[in-house]
Amino acid sequence: xxxxxxxxxxxxxxxxxxxxxxxxxxxxxxxxxxxxxxxxxxxxxxxxxxxxxxxxxxxxxxxxxxxxxxxxxxxxxxxxxxxxxxxxxxxxxxxxxxxxxxxxxxxxxxxxxxxxxxxxxxxxxxxxxxxxxxxxxxxxxxxxxxxxxxxxxxxxxxxxxxxxxxxxxxxxxxxxxxxxxxxxxxxxxxxxxxxxxxxx
Numbered sequence: 001x002x003x004x005x006x007x008x009x010x011x012x013x014x015x016x017x018x019x020x021x022x023x024x025x026x027x028x029x030x031x032x033x034x035x036x037x038x039x040x041x042x043x044x045x046x047x048x049x050x051x052x053x054x055x056x057x058x059x060x061x062x063x064x065x066x067x068x069x070x071x072x073x074x075x076x077x078x079x080x081x082x083x084x085x086x087x088x089x090x091x092x093x094x095x096x097x098x099x100x101x102x103x104x105x106x107x108x109x110x111x112x113x114x115x116x117x118x119x120x121x122x123x124x125x126x127x128x129x130x131x132x133x134x135x136x137x138x139x140x141x142x143x144x145x146x147x148x149x150x151x152x153x154x155x156x157x158x159x160x161x162x163x164x165x166x167x168x169x170x171x172x173x174x175x176x177x178x179x180x181x182x183x184x185x186x187x188x189x190x191x192x193x194x195x196x197x198x199x200x
Contacts, residue, residue, distance in 0.1 A: 005065065005066060006026075006027075006028070006065065007026065007027040007066060007067050007191055008030050009028070009029050009030070010030060010032045010056050010068055010069060010070040011032070011069075015176055015177075016071065016177045017029065019176075019177040019179055020177065022179060023179075023183065025191060030063065032055040032056075033058065034054050036072075044074040044076040044104065045074070045106045048072045048106040048108040049072075049120070052070045052071050053070060053110045053120075054070070055110075056069065057070070060116065067114060067186065067189045067191055068110075069110075069111055070111075070112070071107070071176060072107075073105060073106065073107050073150070074150070075105055075150040075153065076104045077097075077102065078102075082151035084147065084148050084149060085149075086147055088141055090152075092141060094152045095140070096134075096137065098152075099129060099130070099131055099132040100130070100132075102127065103126075103129060104125070104127075105125040105155075106123075106125075107124075107174070107176065108122040109177065109182055109185070111186060111188075111189050113189040114189070114190070121181040121185065123170065123181075125166060126167040127165075128164040128166070129164060130162055130164045140158055140159075140162065143158055144158050144159070146159070
């Protein structure tokens, strides 16, 4: 009987770790350390797909026989890619501009099989923002301090209070690791969270 392949998450994100923990399977963490700069003329979706694959491939170099999960998320509004605000003034300006607008969360996941076949999934999560008051924005920034989050959106926290509605096929996609899709690809790669203990 073949041994279940090792699993490595190519991310240092605490949110992605918490999501993967739900599957109750052993895995390692290896930060990919890639240049995440956007290329000239690259769309948000193109960047998202490229970066997810690059993260997985970079970590695969250090784990030649493991299954690798690489993922990325790029946030855009009206076709414009949203960066990280950096400070409170930047977050306030972003959220004022995004109030009442639609935001697209482009999410991509790549699972590399042990023979380095890439399994890919992507989706654009459509988020309709509420019309926000300055007081609401200030309170949100004070609590979450979303200075390192694209679009100032901390979806894993109080960011839900900024949202009117969301359209997605995978509830955890907006958090950066779609668990339905990831579990499906892991099964194809030889890792089944529901397999009887001792099988693999």
